[in-house]
Amino acid sequence: MSRYYLTTAIDYSNGEPHLGHAFEKIGADCVARYRRLRGDDVHFVIGMDEHGQKVAQAAEAGGVPPQQWVDTIAEQFQAAWRELAISHDDFIRTTEPRHRRAVEELFRRIEQAGHIRQGTYAGYYCVGCESFKLEKDLEAGRCPLHPSREVKWVEEPNYFFAIGEFRDRLLAHYEAHPDFVCPPAKRNEIVNVVREWTESQTQSVSRARIPWGIPWPGDESHTVYVWFDALINYLSATGFPDPGYDEIWPADVHVIGPDIVRFHAAMWPAMLMAAGVALPRQVWCHGWVNTGGARFAKSEGVPITLRELIDRHGPDALRYHLAREIPWDADGNFTLERFDARYTAELADGYGNLVSRVLAMIRRYLDGTVPDGAETGLDRIALDVVERYRKAMDEHLLHRGAEHAWQLVDAANRFVEESAPWTLAKQDRQAELATALAALARTVQRLTVLAGPFMPGKCQAVWAALGLGGSLDAIGWHTLAAPATAGATVAALPPLFPKPGVKS
Numbered sequence: 001m002s003r004y005y006l007t008t009a010i011d012y013s014n015g016e017p018h019l020g021h022a023f024e025k026i027g028a029d030c031v032a033r034y035r036r037l038r039g040d041d042v043h044f045v046i047g048m049d050e051h052g053q054k055v056a057q058a059a060e061a062g063g064v065p066p067q068q069w070v071d072t073i074a075e076q077f078q079a080a081w082r083e084l085a086i087s088h089d090d091f092i093r094t095t096e097p098r099h100r101r102a103v104e105e106l107f108r109r110i111e112q113a114g115h116i117r118q119g120t121y122a123g124y125y126c127v128g129c130e131s132f133k134l135e136k137d138l139e140a141g142r143c144p145l146h147p148s149r150e151v152k153w154v155e156e157p158n159y160f161f162a163i164g165e166f167r168d169r170l171l172a173h174y175e176a177h178p179d180f181v182c183p184p185a186k187r188n189e190i191v192n193v194v195r196e197w198t199e200s201q202t203q204s205v206s207r208a209r210i211p212w213g214i215p216w217p218g219d220e221s222h223t224v225y226v227w228f229d230a231l232i233n234y235l236s237a238t239g240f241p242d243p244g245y246d247e248i249w250p251a252d253v254h255v256i257g258p259d260i261v262r263f264h265a266a267m268w269p270a271m272l273m274a275a276g277v278a279l280p281r282q283v284w285c286h287g288w289v290n291t292g293g294a295r296f297a298k299s300e301g302v303p304i305t306l307r308e309l310i311d312r313h314g315p316d317a318l319r320y321h322l323a324r325e326i327p328w329d330a331d332g333n334f335t336l337e338r339f340d341a342r343y344t345a346e347l348a349d350g351y352g353n354l355v356s357r358v359l360a361m362i363r364r365y366l367d368g369t370v371p372d373g374a375e376t377g378l379d380r381i382a383l384d385v386v387e388r389y390r391k392a393m394d395e396h397l398l399h400r401g402a403e404h405a406w407q408l409v410d411a412a413n414r415f416v417e418e419s420a421p422w423t424l425a426k427q428d429r430q431a432e433l434a435t436a437l438a439a440l441a442r443t444v445q446r447l448t449v450l451a452g453p454f455m456p457g458k459c460q461a462v463w464a465a466l467g468l469g470g471s472l473d474a475i476g477w478h479t480l481a482a483p484a485t486a487g488a489t490v491a492a493l494p495p496l497f498p499k500p501g502v503k504s
């Protein structure tokens with residue numbers, strides 16, 4: 001069993017969970033569940049980024065102390081992840097003592113190695129970004145990301161990380177590990193950014209006037225810059241610096257969004273190099289979910305909430321739609337029309353209808369016992385689909401994995417029409433009937449394995465209805481080559497994906 005350590009970005013505690021948060025967790029969860037299917041010992045970590053000025057401001061606006069504020073937000077996020085069946089093994093919060101300990105130790109190592117300087121920082125500061133801005137980054141004197149806020153001229157004593165010293169080592173690392181930053185467009189972006197660094201370049205890593213943070217080790221008048229604090233969560237969740245942390249570390253993949261790729265693909269590896277800690281194997285940058293503005297709003301610009309999206313067709317349907325609709329390596333659009341259309345065509349009339357028909361026919365014509373039957377053309381299609389699915393999923397191309405699996409749904413529904421088991425039964429052609437229904441039972445079993453990472457709840461229910469014991473996650477993949485359905489007794493299943501307005 002090989003260890004597979006997977007993380008997502010930790011979510012910032014200044015508001016409720018929304019579609020963008022859910023998209024990232026669902027995609028990463030599909031990767032985690034797929035790796036478990038393949039037999040990896042997965043360690044999947046998500047969490048909350050709870051320090052910094054914006055959190056302090058949000059708590060103040062809410063009239064509660066910051067710790068109470070972040071406790072409430074963390075509970076809201078965890079409730080959403082439970083409902084969406086996110087299978088994380090750990091939930092790290094940056095206000096936890098285990099995190100503070102890891103931050104202090106990493107900075108101690110960076111400082112001891114001589115990579116921290118003291119100095120004065122002067123520059124324009126955007127509270128929205130929580131970062132200093134160069135004059136050339138401003139538009140009409142304001143931050144282009146936060147044009148409604150005024151940037152402030154700030155001068156303060158700071159600690160600096162000598163990041164420029166790692167320029168050449170980083171460039172060599174990108175060169176030697178072409179998959180370190182994916183997809184390739186993001187890799188090129190990062191290479192270009194780091195190439196522009198100078199040897200003497202430094203990065204401010206403390207804040208003098210933001211009390212809601214981890215005190216700077218050895219100088220309590222400063223706190224650690226929230227970005228440096230946050231990145232270290234990936235290490236603190238492994239138990240760092242305790243012995244044995246490297247049984248989990250380094251991460252196999254950090255899943256992140258496009259706005260934070262520089263922090264993860266340049267600053268974070270430089271920090272680890274400075275402290276003498278191994279680098280993660282990959283930073284995977286997914287795209288944006290565009291919600292198309294007004295088309296996504298209910299009325300008068302009120303956006304649809306995550307609660308309403310989950311309630312629309314259930315958590316598994318939302319998981320499937322997001323994974324299938326939004327490419328995992330590029331931007332995509334989310335519309336309710338497409339969500340409803342996929343729900344009807346691919347879930348209710350596609351996979352759901354196939355499962356219902358196959359289970360019903362086995363019960364009606366064969367007393368519920370799955371027959372044995374020779375390989376058919378449908379099995380050959382299935383094995384080809386499995387191979388294409390495996391390749392796509394190994395490359396984290398979740399949308400392609402789902403697409404391949406649903407080609408098998410279509411092929412199986414065609415096979416039902418062409419083999420017409422109801423006619424075979426009526427004409428008492430028992431051997432042909434058994435062959436057809438055996439092939440369909442094998443196909444439903446295979447499809448349930450392939451769809452499992454996307455729809456864990458529904459697929460486990462189908463697995464049980466097929467008369468198969470145990471957890472789909474644990475044994476499913478090994479059954480793809482030769483499904484073990486023959487002889488099993490199938491059970492009835494209520495409609496998996498009821499259509500709105502249709503009573504089951």
Ligand SMILES: [Zn+2]
Pocket residue numbers: 126127128129130143144145146
């Ligand atoms: Zn800004």
